[in-house]
Amino acid sequence: MRRLTVVFTGLLITGLLFSSESYANQAAPEPDIHALASSPQWLTTKVYIEGEPDTDVKANYPGVVGISMWDPQRNRYEFFYTDTGRSKYADGGGGYFLVTGDKQTHILVPDVGPTRTIVRRLEKLDSSEFTYSREVPRDMVSTNPPVRIYVVHAPYTGPMKTVMSN
Numbered sequence: 001m002r003r004l005t006v007v008f009t010g011l012l013i014t015g016l017l018f019s020s021e022s023y024a025n026q027a028a029p030e031p032d033i034h035a036l037a038s039s040p041q042w043l044t045t046k047v048y049i050e051g052e053p054d055t056d057v058k059a060n061y062p063g064v065v066g067i068s069m070w071d072p073q074r075n076r077y078e079f080f081y082t083d084t085g086r087s088k089y090a091d092g093g094g095g096y097f098l099v100t101g102d103k104q105t106h107i108l109v110p111d112v113g114p115t116r117t118i119v120r121r122l123e124k125l126d127s128s129e130f131t132y133s134r135e136v137p138r139d140m141v142s143t144n145p146p147v148r149i150y151v152v153h154a155p156y157t158g159p160m161k162t163v164m165s166n
Helices: 002-017 033-038
Strands: 042-049 067-071 076-080 094-099 105-110 118-125 130-137 146-155
Touching: 033 067, 033 118
Parallel strands: none
Antiparallel strands: 042 067, 042 146, 067 076, 076 094, 094 105, 105 118, 118 130, 130 146
């Protein structure tokens, strides 16, 4: 019995001394939807194809490039052209958005336009970066095979001020 007590005491002391060391993987921080409100405007800074993160292909995907505004309180979004600041709302560039409960999927539901729902995978969202990915035809040409593009945004600090239509 005494030997058992000594063994358990030794295990307890060992556990206390080395309890701060963990071999478990740290969980990656989950995207916070309210990070979209950390900047009044977001600018597309890069677009790249899966597997080619060093090649910026923004010129091939002008439909996903621009300034965007997000209102997490109302779940509203709107997109704007970077050169003029004009809204893309009339062309389907505005409406409602939601993020799924697992914070992995970002869904857009435009108010107008031919597209009714756009589903995007949320890659990163914090106060300094908003990145999503989605499958589209290569170079946005409908007859081309699909590729996964990654669209990277940063808070916009330029002179253009935009205002949401709704």
